[in-house]
Amino acid sequence: DIQMTQSPSSLSASVGDRVTITCRASQSISTYLNWYQQKPGKAPKLLIYAASSLQSGVPSRFSGSGSGTDFTLTISSLQPEDFATYYCQQSYITPYTFGQGTKLEIK
Amino acid sequence: EVQLLESGGGLVQPGGSLRLSCAASGFTFSNYAMSWVRQAPGKGLEWVSAISGSGGSTNYADSVKGRFTISRDNSKNTLYLQMNSLRGDDTAVYYCAKVVDGYNNFDYWGQGTLVTVSS
Numbered sequence A: 001d002i003q004m005t006q007s008p009s010s011l012s013a014s015v016g017d018r019v020t021i022t023c024r025a026s027q028s029i030s031t032y033l034n035w036y037q038q039k040p041g042k043a044p045k046l047l048i049y050a051a052s053s054l055q056s057g058v059p060s061r062f063s064g065s066g067s068g069t070d071f072t073l074t075i076s077s078l079q080p081e082d083f084a085t086y087y088c089q090q091s092y093i094t095p096y097t098f099g100q101g102t103k104l105e106i107k
Numbered sequence B: 001e002v003q004l005l006e007s008g009g010g011l012v013q014p015g016g017s018l019r020l021s022c023a024a025s026g027f028t029f030s031n032y033a034m035s036w037v038r039q040a041p042g043k044g045l046e047w048v049s050a051i052s053g054s055g056g057s058t059n060y061a062d063s064v065k066g067r068f069t070i071s072r073d074n075s076k077n078t079l080y081l082q083m084n085s086l087r088g089d090d091t092a093v094y095y096c097a098k099v100v101d102g103y104n105n106f107d108y109w110g111q112g113t114l115v116t117v118s119s
Helices: none
Strands: A005-006 A008-011 A019-025 A033-038 A045-051 A064-067 A072-073 A085-090 A101-107 B003-007 B009-012 B016-026 B034-039 B047-049 B058-060 B068-073 B078-083 B090-100 B106-109 B113-117
Touching: A005 A085, A005 A101, A008 A019, A019 A033, A019 A085, A033 A064, A033 B078, A045 A064, A045 B106, A085 B047, A085 B106, B003 B034, B003 B090, B016 B090, B016 B113, B034 B068, B034 B078, B034 B106, B047 B078, B047 B090, B058 B068, B078 B090
Parallel strands: A008 A101, B009 B113
Antiparallel strands: A005 A019, A019 A072, A033 A045, A033 A085, A064 A072, A085 A101, B003 B016, B016 B078, B034 B047, B034 B090, B047 B058, B068 B078, B090 B106, B090 B113
């Protein structure tokens, strides 16, 4: 199975900050990498697919990059509604594994 | 508007069985693969199973292989997960999700249904 490792596991930041979360795959997954946002008690929401494509309706302050094994999710200017947990997921091959999550908290 | 509505969760004893359902609307159900993803309390997301649009192809996580069966009824726009030989570590919120063709990501999710395995 492909292992997905996110860093950091948690992060404290302020409104207006630029934040970057990284995700590393245990083997090359091309650009089959997706990012989800999850708020407490809610279902995950797709933010970025195919490593860098913005899902319809997602604000442009979210962006993704990378290919192969190393990927990043960047939020250019944090808004209050962005404080949540973020997961990466590889969709290259089953089992479609997720990273362990990055909890973004208010500083 | 795409809607996915799970049902069937509840409390079940270890070794017991449960069938989850996911009623879909707002899209041509038979055209899309579907998946189940679960989340144990306070933990991360775990992909469980996927099924092709026709139902002819299925995949499972090793943790549920041989115990869970995914299926679909395209005439009823409904996805199912039959769960047998349930264990305590199957306790989780189970989400159904619509799969994007080609990218295999999950663009729409249901609200989830809680399965608790306990005596």
